[in-house]
Every structure is written in C-alpha cells, then in structure tokens.
Amino acid sequence: MPAATAASGPVLNSPAKSPSLANRGAGRWADLGLRAASALVLLPVVLYAAYRGGLAWLALLLLACLLGLNEWRAMGRAGHLTAAARLAGALYIGLALVSLVWLRHRPGGLGATALLLGAVWATDIGAYLAGRFVGGRRLAPSISPGKTWSGAVGGLGAALLAGVWLGRLAGLPPGRAAGLAALLSIAAQAGDLLESAAKRRCGVKDSGRLIPGHGGLLDRVDGILAAAPVLAAVIYGLGLENGSWNWHP
DSSP, X not given: OOHHHHTTSOEEOOGGGOOOHHHHHHTTTTTHHHHHHHHHHHXXXXXXXXXXXXHHHHHHHHHHHHXXXXXXXXXXXXXXXXXXXXXXXHHHHHHHHHHHHHHHHSTTHHHHHHHHHHHHHHHHHHHHXXXXXXXXXXXXXXXXXXXXXXXXXXXXXXXXXHHHHHHHHTTOOHHHHHHHHHHHHHHHHHHHHHHHHHHHHHTEEESOSSBTTTBSHHHHHHHHHHHHHHHHHHHHHTTOOSSOOXXXX
C-alpha cells in the first residue's frame, strides 16, 4: 500500500473478519466509546471554526476537502474506477465545499450552518440509537446491511427536534425549520447510502483510517456532503438568502 494511503487509505473488505449476525447483536455497542471519544475531539474544532467563520472556516473546509479527495483517490485506485467516475466523485466533494463556504459567508450564515450541522448530526445520532435499540427490517441490505428502517425513522425524528430548536435560534418559523430539517435528514441519509454504494463498488469497508471508530473522513461527513448543496439550493431557489436567519443564542 502506498505511503499516502497507509494512514488514511481505504480499508479493504475481509470475509474472514466479517462478524456473524449473532456477534453483531452481542457487540452492538462495542464501538460506542471510540466513536464518542473521536466526536469529543473533533466537535470543538468544527464548532469553533463554524462560529468564527472567515479564514478559520475556510481553512478547515480546505483541509477536509484535501483529505477527502485523497481518500477518494485511494478508493478509486482500489476499485479500478474509470477516470469519469473519479472525476464525478471529486466534483461531488467540491460542490459540497463551495456550498459550505457560501452558506456560512452569506448574511445570517451562522444560523444556516448551525441548522445544517445540527440536522445532519442529529440524524446520525438518532439513526445510530434507534437502529441499535429497535433494529428490525433492513433499509438497503444490498448496499449497507447495517442500516434499518427504524434507524432511518429515528434519524428523521431527531433531525426534526434539532431543526425546530436551532431554527428558533436562527429566527425561522417552526414549520419552515422542521421542513428544512426533514429535507436535510433525507438528503444526509441518501448521502450515507451513496457513500456505502461507492465503498461496495470499490471493495472497501471504510474510506480510510483517519478517525477512530468511524473510519475515514468521508465516512464521517458523507451526510454533510449531500445535505450542504441541498440547503444551499433551497435557500437560493426560495429566496431565503435575505438575511432573515439571525442567530439569537
């Protein structure tokens, strides 16, 4: 494996290491501590950069973009993807970067960015908890066998709660905030499935090893990659970029 991908390259699937259903059920919370520890380290950095905006936010996004492109390059190599497929993935990451910069630096950008991050993170947490507590029917077994319908519903419900609360702080009516949060949750879950499909196509388990408990950076931000352009398009298309998103913590 090249040195560039040894630390952050994709983790190949290994049939010998695939756990049985029984083992997955017994160890369903085994990764919780590591995931929580990683979040506690990364969360303050992201929140500080988002709050400060300007160069701090731009620098964080550029670093994340470079790391994500490096992971995608390694995945493309592992999966022998065509040049067109690799370019499409790179443009997908780049579109999210442009959307995140535009969202934060527009009038009222802190409120819009907070709603985006809060809805996507709430979706991840709600889906994780509901999927493990409730379980049940698989959402897309051919793409990501670990995801369930209960997790999808739990993620949507958590996003609605977070969206209404953050929308109030941003000066949005509850109905509009809930609608945006629901849209972002659906987009984030679609982005999660899209990345799972890409990993399956490339024959890798994780996009990399950068974040303990999560895998690579793309494994952590797959929902944001899909949701950010959606929010930017809605705000621009519906004329919500007029500064009505005022942050009142």
